[in-house]
Amino acid sequence: MTTSLREKELLAAVPTGLFVGGSWREAADGARVAVEDPSTGQTLVEIADASVEDGAAALDAAVAAAPAWARTPTRVRAEVLRRAFELIAARADDFALLMTLEMGKPLAEARGEVAYGNEFFRWFSEEAPRISGRYSQNPAGGSRLLTMKQPVGPVLAILPWNFPLAMGTRKIAPALAAGCTVVVKPATQTPLTTLLLAQTLAEAGVPDGVVNVVTTSRTSEVVAPLIADPRLRKLTFTGSTPVGKKLVEQSAQQLLRISMELGGNAPFLVFDDADVDAAVDGAVLAKMRNQGEACTAANRFYVQRPVAEEFSRKLAERMGSLVVGRGTEDDTQVGPLIDARARDDVARRVTEAVDAGARVVVGGGPVGDQGYFYAPTVVTDVPAGARLLTEETFGPVAPVVVFDTEEEGVALANDTEYGLVAYAFTRGLDRAMRVAEALETGMVGLNAGIVSNAAAPFGGVKASGFGREGGFEGIEEYLETKYVNFPL
Structure with missing residues (x-):
C-alpha cells in the first residue's frame, strides 16, 4: 500500500510538536516518537515525545491563563467555540482523512466522527451563556441566598485512541465553555488529530495557554506529577477500567474533581x-x-x-x-x-x-x-x-x-x-x-x-465509571457551585 500525494500533503501540514502556551515546541530533551499506520504497520510521521518537564510547562501555561479565561464573558467564550465549530466543518475532509490514517477506520466512519465530534463545539457554544445560579429567600427570614456557578479550574484531559476527534471535543468544549483551561494528553497511537485540533482552536481565537497539548509515550511518568500538583483541579479520562482505577487512586491525594468514562461490555x-x-x-x-x-x-x-x-x-x-x-x-x-x-x-x-x-x-x-x-x-x-x-x-x-x-x-x-x-x-x-x-x-x-x-448525557455506572459528557449535564462537570448568604 502506498501513500497518496493527498495523504503526504496532509501529514506534512500537521504540527508535530507540543502545543504549550500558544506556541509549538519540541520536547525539552529532543525525544521523538513514531505514529504508525495500522493498515500497513509503517510509520506515518514522528512527533515530539514530551518529558516530565514539558508536562509541567503545559500546566504552568494553563494555570497562568486560567484567571483571564474564567473572567472572559460567556458570550465571548461561546463565539470562540462557534468559530471552532465552523473551522472544523470547513476542514472536515482533512480531519477525516487524518483519523483514517492514524487510527484505521473507514473514511465514511471518520466523516461521521467529524460531524458528531464537532457537534460538541456547537452544543457547548450554546450552553456557555446559559450558565446560571439562583436567588432565593432564606426560609427563616433575614437574608437572601445566592448561588453561582464558577469554573473548576485547570483541567487534565487524557484521551483514548479510538475516537481521536470526538473524545477530545467532548472534553475540551465543555471545559472551555465553563471557563476552564486544559492540558490535553492524547493517546500515543492517535495524536495527530489532536494536534490539528489544537492548531484549529488557536485559529478560532482560543487564547494562549487555554488549550495545551502534550504528546508522549511516557504517559505515567508525565501524568503523575500533574495529578499530584495542587494547582490542577480536575481530571477527565476516557479509557480502560484498570487504568481509570489507578488514576482515581492518584487523584484522591489532591481530592480532584474527576470524570471517568471507562470500559464497557x-x-x-x-x-x-x-x-x-x-x-x-x-x-x-x-x-x-x-x-x-x-x-x-x-x-x-x-x-x-x-x-x-x-x-x-x-x-x-x-x-x-x-x-x-x-x-x-x-x-x-x-x-x-x-x-x-x-x-x-x-x-x-x-x-x-x-x-x-x-x-x-x-x-x-x-x-x-x-x-x-x-x-x-x-x-x-x-x-x-x-x-x-x-x-x-x-x-x-x-x-x-x-x-x-x-x-x-x-x-x-x-x-x-x-x-x-x-x-x-x-x-x-x-x-x-x-x-x-x-x-x-x-x-x-x-x-x-x-x-x-452531543445533546445527550454520555456515561455509565458500576465499573464503567462516573460523570457525564454531553447534554445539559456535560458542562456541570467543569463547574463549582458557590453559595453566598446575603443578610438584609
Whole structure:
C-alpha cells in the first residue's frame, strides 16, 4: 500500500510538536516518537515525545491563563467555540482523512466522527451563556441566598485512541465553555488529530495557554506529577477500567474533581417479538462501528430462542459480506485494528471460545499479510465463562447466546461488572420500558444500534465509571457551585 500525494500533503501540514502556551515546541530533551499506520504497520510521521518537564510547562501555561479565561464573558467564550465549530466543518475532509490514517477506520466512519465530534463545539457554544445560579429567600427570614456557578479550574484531559476527534471535543468544549483551561494528553497511537485540533482552536481565537497539548509515550511518568500538583483541579479520562482505577487512586491525594468514562461490555438483547431484520441492522451498527473498537460496541448478543436461528443466520450473512481493507479505499467497510497486540488478543479470545465448544459461523481469523486486520466474526454456542462474554472485546466479533425468558435475558445482560450501555430490540412498548428500567447501564438503545449524541448525557455506572459528557449535564462537570448568604 502506498501513500497518496493527498495523504503526504496532509501529514506534512500537521504540527508535530507540543502545543504549550500558544506556541509549538519540541520536547525539552529532543525525544521523538513514531505514529504508525495500522493498515500497513509503517510509520506515518514522528512527533515530539514530551518529558516530565514539558508536562509541567503545559500546566504552568494553563494555570497562568486560567484567571483571564474564567473572567472572559460567556458570550465571548461561546463565539470562540462557534468559530471552532465552523473551522472544523470547513476542514472536515482533512480531519477525516487524518483519523483514517492514524487510527484505521473507514473514511465514511471518520466523516461521521467529524460531524458528531464537532457537534460538541456547537452544543457547548450554546450552553456557555446559559450558565446560571439562583436567588432565593432564606426560609427563616433575614437574608437572601445566592448561588453561582464558577469554573473548576485547570483541567487534565487524557484521551483514548479510538475516537481521536470526538473524545477530545467532548472534553475540551465543555471545559472551555465553563471557563476552564486544559492540558490535553492524547493517546500515543492517535495524536495527530489532536494536534490539528489544537492548531484549529488557536485559529478560532482560543487564547494562549487555554488549550495545551502534550504528546508522549511516557504517559505515567508525565501524568503523575500533574495529578499530584495542587494547582490542577480536575481530571477527565476516557479509557480502560484498570487504568481509570489507578488514576482515581492518584487523584484522591489532591481530592480532584474527576470524570471517568471507562470500559464497557455492552449486551444486545433481541426478544421474540422484535423485527429481526431491524435487529440485524442495529446489531451490525452497534457491533461494527470502529471495527468493534468502541466502549459502546455491542459485545454480547442475547437472542430469545424463537428468533435465535434466524437472527444468527442473517447476522452472519451481513457480517460475512463486509469489505475489509485500508480505510482510505472507497469500498472499505471494516478497517484494521489499532495494532498487532489488539489483533492478537481478539484472535486468542476466539480460539479460546472455540476450544471450549463455541462454533464460528463466519470469519474467525486475521486477514491479509500486512497491517492488523481481523475478519468480521460471528460465534455461536459460546460457553458462559468465555472471555468473549465476560470481558470487553475490542474487535469485530459477535458472540451469540440463546435465552428463553425476558427475566433470563435481562439477568444475563446485567451479569457483568460494567454498565455503560445496553441495546434491546422489541416491538412491545411495555416490554421496552420494563427492560430499559431493569438494565443496569447509564445508557440504553431501544430498537437503535447507536446512542451517542452531543445533546445527550454520555456515561455509565458500576465499573464503567462516573460523570457525564454531553447534554445539559456535560458542562456541570467543569463547574463549582458557590453559595453566598446575603443578610438584609
